[in-house]
Amino acid sequence: MNEYAEYDWRLQQMQNERLCDVSRKRLTDGDRQRALDGLKEAVDSSLNLALRDKSRCQDDNFLRRFLYARKHDVQQSFELLVRYHQYRREHPELWAVADGGVLRALADGLPGVLSQRDRRGRCVLLMFASNWTPHACPLLSVYRALLLTLERTLNEVQNQANGYVIIVEWTEFTFKQSCSLQAKVLKLMIDCLQDCMPVRFKSIHFIGQPWYVETALAVIKPYLKAKTRERIVLHGNNLSTLHDALPLDILPAELGGEGPSYNSERWLKEFCQYENIDPSPVPTIKTTAPQDNELPAAKLDKAYIHKDNQNFSFHSNEKGAKSELLRDKD
Structure with missing residues (x-):
């Protein structure tokens, strides 16, 4: 019984440590950091009204959502970020x-x-x-x-x-x-x-x-x-x-x-x-x-x-x- 528990624990550990996303396999830590820095720069320089309040965009974990959703393509991630904030501005009640x-x-x-x-x-x-x-x-x-x-x-x-x-x-x-x-x-x-x-x-x-x-x-x-x-x-x-x-x-x-x-x-x-x-x-x-x-x-x-x-x-x-x-x- 302990062997099965140990196996389940190890399997869970593997899932926690290994991100199965294809983009992760192809990107290095440096690539992901450069993508994050690029997205931050795009946010800081943006005049889009949807990003008028940029306080939440200071959170790296929040920005990574958009990078993973678009396989770390900075331009596509930024466009998704803008649409997300625009939708929230239009439907705050949600x-x-x-x-x-x-x-x-x-x-x-x-x-x-x-x-x-x-x-x-x-x-x-x-x-x-x-x-x-x-x-x-x-x-x-x-x-x-x-x-x-x-x-x-x-x-x-x-x-x-x-x-x-x-x-x-x-x-x-x-x-x-x-x-x-x-x-x-x-x-x-x-x-x-x-x-x-x-x-x-x-x-x-x-x-x-x-x-x-x-x-x-x-x-x-x-x-x-x-x-x-x-x-x-x-x-x-x-x-x-x-x-x-x-x-x-x-x-x-x-x-x-x-x-x-x-x-x-x-x-x-x-x-x-x-x-x-x-x-x-x-x-x-x-x-x-x-x-x-x-x-x-x-x-x-x-x-x-x-x-x-x-x-x-x-x-x-x-x-x-x-x-x-x-x-x-x-």
């Missing part, structure tokens, strides 16, 4: 102190953070979509919970260099829940996560996704970059393909892993400790998740046209979305 909605999202595993990394040293985030209760926790709160989680975990250089893996568990996510996906918030998420956040998403795994989630993805795909589209993997109910990508020993029981059931309380407490807030006010809301058969087939087409124009409407894109969905399945 980075406000975590409120009840954010804590509710974290308590429901939206998102969650696995305690162990994968074999490549990547941080694994979980999203349990069926836990989402739109009336108690708006999509904007889920988005804020994800942003603040990324901000917190990006303090670790391993996450800056090795990136993230995201697993979205869609099993039992209902059509009624999907009607609460707000297009405005989804656009905010895509704009930020693709172009403004210093984050490297190495792969995104969908588990147990129903047809209406695949249709929504088909509508969204044109707005995603080619690299992002290539990294989205649809597993359906086939957990074995997920297990080919990620080791069983780090996955919770809900995903067919060897670990115990995921406990969202661990990350919630860690997050609240970092933010210096009390997690106890998280409201407990008991809801009965609607079953799919509560929406008869005759009502599905009507549900495509939602009265609230802020909500997802597939009506204008229905033909193209379904065609793309069929092509993806071929």
Whole structure:
């Protein structure tokens, strides 16, 4: 037993010491320092209004986020830094102190953070979509919970260099829940996560996704970059393909892993400790998740046209979305 514990400890040490990022293998310490100095110089000489407040840019660890995200290309890192600050200036409410909605999202595993990394040293985030209760926790709160989680975990250089893996568990996510996906918030998420956040998403795994989630993805795909589209993997109910990508020993029981059931309380407490807030006010809301058969087939087409124009409407894109969905399945 001690041998196994020693092996696990050594494996963790190897992951802590070895950054699996390709750019790290190709760059020397001197190269990385020159890139950091170049980025600092670009910030100091910039007159861009987005960088009017340069106080945070004095933190080397903060600047390294952008260098790792762009493989230490100084010009691209600087452009990403500008977009990040511009986005924060335009949407300061997203980075406000975590409120009840954010804590509710974290308590429901939206998102969650696995305690162990994968074999490549990547941080694994979980999203349990069926836990989402739109009336108690708006999509904007889920988005804020994800942003603040990324901000917190990006303090670790391993996450800056090795990136993230995201697993979205869609099993039992209902059509009624999907009607609460707000297009405005989804656009905010895509704009930020693709172009403004210093984050490297190495792969995104969908588990147990129903047809209406695949249709929504088909509508969204044109707005995603080619690299992002290539990294989205649809597993359906086939957990074995997920297990080919990620080791069983780090996955919770809900995903067919060897670990115990995921406990969202661990990350919630860690997050609240970092933010210096009390997690106890998280409201407990008991809801009965609607079953799919509560929406008869005759009502599905009507549900495509939602009265609230802020909500997802597939009506204008229905033909193209379904065609793309069929092509993806071929």
